[in-house]
Amino acid sequence: MTPHPRLGAARPSRRGFLTGGLAASFALSSCAYIRDDVAVDAPLPPSAKAEIDGDLVYFNWADYLAPRVIKGFQEEYGVKVIESNFDSMEGMYAKIAAGNQYDIVFPIAKWVVKLRREGKLRAIDPAQLTNADQVFYSGSYFNEPWYDAGSRVSVPFTVYKTGIGWRTDKVSSMTGSWHDLWNEEAAGHIFTLDDQDEALAMAALTLGYDVNTAKPSELEEMKKLLISQKDLLRAYSSDDINDMTSGDAWVHHMWSGDFLYLRNGLANNPTKFDFEAPVEGVPINSDTYAIPTNAQHPGTAMVFIDYLLRPENAIKNMKYLYYPFPVRDALPAFADLAKDVPACNVEVSDLENENVFRLLPTDEVQRRAAVWTEVKAS
Amino acid sequence: MAAEARAEARAEARTPRSAQRTWLWGALLALPTAWMVTFFVFAMAIVVLLSFGRTTNDGFPAFATSTANYRALWNDVYLELFVRSLLYALATVVIAVLIAYPVAYAIALHGGRYKNALIAAIVVPFFASYLIRMYAWKALLSDDGLVNSGLRKTGLSDGVTFLNTPWAVIGGLVYGFVVFMILPIYASLERLDVSLIEAGKDLYHGPVRTFFAVTLPATRAGLYGGVLLVFLPALGDFVSAQLLGGANTFMLGNLVQQQFNEGQNWPLGSALTVALMAALTVLMVVYLRATSTEAREA
Amino acid sequence: MARPRRVERKPALAVAVTVVFFAWLYLPILAVALFSLNDKKSLSRFSGFSLRWYDELVHNSALIDSLVASLEIASVATAGSLVLGTMLALGLERVTSRRGRVIGAVTLLPLVTPEIVTGVAALLLFTGVGLKLSMGTVILAEITFSIAYVTVIVRGRLAGVSREVEEAARDLGCTPFQAVRLVTLPTLVPALVGAGLLVFALVFDDFVLAFFTTGVDPQPLPVRVYSSIRFGVSPAINAIGTLMLLASALLIVAALVLPRLLGRGTSSLDLITGGRR
Numbered sequence: 001m002t003p004h005p006r007l008g009a010a011r012p013s014r015r016g017f018l019t020g021g022l023a024a025s026f027a028l029s030s031c032a033y034i035r036d037d038v039a040v041d042a043p044l045p046p047s048a049k050a051e052i053d054g055d056l057v058y059f060n061w062a063d064y065l066a067p068r069v070i071k072g073f074q075e076e077y078g079v080k081v082i083e084s085n086f087d088s089m090e091g092m093y094a095k096i097a098a099g100n101q102y103d104i105v106f107p108i109a110k111w112v113v114k115l116r117r118e119g120k121l122r123a124i125d126p127a128q129l130t131n132a133d134q135v136f137y138s139g140s141y142f143n144e145p146w147y148d149a150g151s152r153v154s155v156p157f158t159v160y161k162t163g164i165g166w167r168t169d170k171v172s173s174m175t176g177s178w179h180d181l182w183n184e185e186a187a188g189h190i191f192t193l194d195d196q197d198e199a200l201a202m203a204a205l206t207l208g209y210d211v212n213t214a215k216p217s218e219l220e221e222m223k224k225l226l227i228s229q230k231d232l233l234r235a236y237s238s239d240d241i242n243d244m245t246s247g248d249a250w251v252h253h254m255w256s257g258d259f260l261y262l263r264n265g266l267a268n269n270p271t272k273f274d275f276e277a278p279v280e281g282v283p284i285n286s287d288t289y290a291i292p293t294n295a296q297h298p299g300t301a302m303v304f305i306d307y308l309l310r311p312e313n314a315i316k317n318m319k320y321l322y323y324p325f326p327v328r329d330a331l332p333a334f335a336d337l338a339k340d341v342p343a344c345n346v347e348v349s350d351l352e353n354e355n356v357f358r359l360l361p362t363d364e365v366q367r368r369a370a371v372w373t374e375v376k377a378s
Numbered sequence: 379m380a381a382e383a384r385a386e387a388r389a390e391a392r393t394p395r396s397a398q399r400t401w402l403w404g405a406l407l408a409l410p411t412a413w414m415v416t417f418f419v420f421a422m423a424i425v426v427l428l429s430f431g432r433t434t435n436d437g438f439p440a441f442a443t444s445t446a447n448y449r450a451l452w453n454d455v456y457l458e459l460f461v462r463s464l465l466y467a468l469a470t471v472v473i474a475v476l477i478a479y480p481v482a483y484a485i486a487l488h489g490g491r492y493k494n495a496l497i498a499a500i501v502v503p504f505f506a507s508y509l510i511r512m513y514a515w516k517a518l519l520s521d522d523g524l525v526n527s528g529l530r531k532t533g534l535s536d537g538v539t540f541l542n543t544p545w546a547v548i549g550g551l552v553y554g555f556v557v558f559m560i561l562p563i564y565a566s567l568e569r570l571d572v573s574l575i576e577a578g579k580d581l582y583h584g585p586v587r588t589f590f591a592v593t594l595p596a597t598r599a600g601l602y603g604g605v606l607l608v609f610l611p612a613l614g615d616f617v618s619a620q621l622l623g624g625a626n627t628f629m630l631g632n633l634v635q636q637q638f639n640e641g642q643n644w645p646l647g648s649a650l651t652v653a654l655m656a657a658l659t660v661l662m663v664v665y666l667r668a669t670s671t672e673a674r675e676a
Numbered sequence: 677m678a679r680p681r682r683v684e685r686k687p688a689l690a691v692a693v694t695v696v697f698f699a700w701l702y703l704p705i706l707a708v709a710l711f712s713l714n715d716k717k718s719l720s721r722f723s724g725f726s727l728r729w730y731d732e733l734v735h736n737s738a739l740i741d742s743l744v745a746s747l748e749i750a751s752v753a754t755a756g757s758l759v760l761g762t763m764l765a766l767g768l769e770r771v772t773s774r775r776g777r778v779i780g781a782v783t784l785l786p787l788v789t790p791e792i793v794t795g796v797a798a799l800l801l802f803t804g805v806g807l808k809l810s811m812g813t814v815i816l817a818e819i820t821f822s823i824a825y826v827t828v829i830v831r832g833r834l835a836g837v838s839r840e841v842e843e844a845a846r847d848l849g850c851t852p853f854q855a856v857r858l859v860t861l862p863t864l865v866p867a868l869v870g871a872g873l874l875v876f877a878l879v880f881d882d883f884v885l886a887f888f889t890t891g892v893d894p895q896p897l898p899v900r901v902y903s904s905i906r907f908g909v910s911p912a913i914n915a916i917g918t919l920m921l922l923a924s925a926l927l928i929v930a931a932l933v934l935p936r937l938l939g940r941g942t943s944s945l946d947l948i949t950g951g952r953r
Contacts (some may be wrong), residue, residue: 511704
């Protein structure tokens with residue numbers, strides 16, 4: 001194996017490498033595990049021009065944009081969309097960190113903070129986007145969102161909240177609190193989202209703590225609370241839609257858009273399903289469009305973002321995903337989708353709240369991860 | 379090395395061409411050996427190294443000389459999970475044997491001219507995506523799924539909770555891996571000399587005793603191979619527990635998977651992997667000792 | 677081996693188990709086929725017949741890309757592991773030294789290593805040396821995992837090939853390479869076909885290794901299916917499953933029938949199952 005060019009820049013922290021012959025030889029070829037040299041708040045790589053410069057390498061949740069919108073883009077611009085999917089934000093981040101080159105990614109707000117801080121995102125110049133005023137109009141929250149100062153590297157995609165969906169024909173005693181996830185009436189039919197941030201946030205809100213807490217004492221209480229739920233719990237699952245339609249779930253910790261899709265898009269009898277946003281408060285988060293620094297076709301990505309911001313495309317996507325898109329001329333169409341279940345509505349102003357998931361230091365992330373692992377493993 | 383030299387010397391004595399030939403076969407070995415050393419042995423070594431590693435403040439895995447990951451594993455929760463995974467894998471093996479042996483037996487000894495077709499019919503579904511079949515089970519076994527609505531219609535039951543139980547997970551594992559039990563058993567039954575069974579019948583009176591005295595011992599090799607081929611993947615699987623399991627069926631594979639994804643703790647995941655391999659090595663050694671002793675005695 | 681005569685009455689229990697087993701084996705597959713024809717998105721309730729998911733599949737470029745990616749990965753990995761695995765089998769069969777035995781043991785290790793371990797190791801290796809995760813890395817990992825299967829099957833066949841034939845070829849003036857190429861390799865063809873089929877199927881359907889090593893290229897199909905967990909699986913996936921099943925059934929039939937048509941006594945399947953030699 002050829003020595004890696006970066007070898008010369010050995011740092012003290014790499015001493016850990018030199019623990020035995022094999023380790024030493026490995027050190028020659030690899031620096032990938034030590035990145036203390038990650039650029040923090042480095043100057044942003046400049047924005048690309050919105051010009052087609054190749055096929056679009058697209059990295060998103062599976063099935064998270066209307067296929068006909070993607071198809072329309074391919075036809076209109078004569079390029080291919082090469083689609084990859086992640087099944088968790090951590091998975092997305094790991095692939096980007098490993099150096100994979102995607103043209104457009106769809107991080108949740110807190111991951112924008114991390115990616116931007118590490119210099120992994122390219123600037124997006126709104127002046128390049130003909131539809132920029134749809135999200136960055138005067139007075140828009142997104143001119144200065146909490147996760148991206150000056151909105152330099154991200155364009156808002158969706159906003160959503162997390163609450164509880166339930167079967168009105170199976171369960172009668174819902175109280176409008178997170179304690180409904182301990183409702184004895186639904187014992188054996190309760191599901192909690194298989195998602196570390198969501199599950200911990202649910203426990204934290206139930207106990208009156210901050211959704212991002214990493215205090216050991218509070219985490220300990222949250223762990224006990226979550227473990228106490230396991231007697232009543234059917235499973236941890238993020239497939240909330242199928243869990244509800246298959247009859248397995250009567251009470252499901254659930255994302256607002258999934259619920260609307262279930263009720264309006266799938267159910268034969270919509271009144272069998274209802275959704276509540278518990279009184280203790282709910283996590284409200286937002287997804288974004290972003291372009292990685294190492295994107296090979298940032299121009300196409302810019303064109304794609306501009307295309308997605310067209311109100312007619314945002315409406316098509318909303319009607320497919322049932323999440324509100326904060327696109328000015330499209331948003332009114334969402335009110336219509338959510339009119340029967342106002343609890344599913346998310347106002348953009350809701351983003352200015354305490355319950356967004358924030359980027360935490362590694363030690364806190366690991367403390368939280370350990371709690372979540374123990375809950376699931378026990 | 380000495381043994382090698384002796385072997386070569388012996389070969390030399392047998393035919394003069396041997397030296398040249400050994401060189402040829404040795405050359406054939408070079409490329410695949412280099413490949414396996416690079417992509418398997420070396421990769422494993424990295425796992426071992428990283429298991430003593432840590433996570434940097436930026437969240438990256440880094441090599442270090444800490445035993446913290448192993449100490450973290452010494453925890454009731456993880457030990458319980460380890461035992462649970464072992465039990466699930468053992469149950470999977472037992473059920474797989476109980477299914478595979480009769481099936482292989484019926485096909486090998488009574489399949490007649492349809493033998494190959496029947497084996498093919500077992501292999502075909504195994505060629506169509508494991509994940510898709512798991513999803514299909516999930517849909518079939520759900521509370522309002524086809525199986526339960528069938529039960530309700532026939533009035534046998536007003537619904538059984540199949541999904542999200544330990545048995546669903548074990549069932550998924552058996553479904554996924556039983557073919558690895560059937561094929562080796564089938565192969566050893568195929569090779570079985572039928573006259574032995576007939577002789578056994580005269581000797582042992584009755585098919586059951588004949589089976590245990592003649593047929594079963596003669597097919598031991600296939601059975602032992604199948605046990606390994608089912609046990610190992612079952613112990614490392616995370617798909618069955620994730621799709622069919624419930625709140626209390628988390629397995630070792632899920633734990634490893636979680637450390638590399640949501641948990642973002644590659645060093646801990648590596649330590650888990652090493653612990654898994656260590657446990658497997660011990661089990662394998664015990665198993666191989668036991669089975670080879672038994673084979674010698676037979 | 678002697679043609680097995682009927683040795684006893686059909687064992688009722690074994691036959692019963694076999695019948696139940698086949699029902700159990702095929703139940704989910706029938707469900708996949710059935711729900712691929714459902715007119716609603718539901719995977720648990722059949723509401724009416726429709727081909728809409730096949731239509732959606734044809735127009736879903738991401739799914740098609742994944743299918744093609746899986747086919748490519750499986751083809752390249754099959755070819756690669758056939759070459760390396762056969763070299764290894766030839767070498768191991770004829771090298772009797774202790775070094776040979778050690779190599780033999782090491783190369784069989786992937787067979788007894790849970791895939792999640794192999795997957796983790798491959799991920800750490802690739803990211804460690806700075807290889808970008810891509811279809812290439814999936815292929816590398818899959819080849820490593822498949823070599824052992826090829827080696828085992830080919831060695832099984834080689835054990836039955838008499839070395840004297842090769843020697844005879846040498847006496848007739850062949851070089852060692854010619855002897856292998858002209859004499860040994862042709863007798864290995866059925867084993868190679870069997871091993872190739874097996875590896876192709878294993879790799880095409882492999883999820884765990886692909887999950888850990890996939891990158892920017894279109895995702896292999898199993899990874900794509902798995903990624904749909906969060907938002908529910910589209911019945912178009914069932915449509916793909918049904919088509920894959922039909923294709924593999926055809927492949928198997930071909931594997932069963934072709935060798936007979938070509939006048940060979942053994943079908944490739946015997947080699948997968950280690951049956952008659």
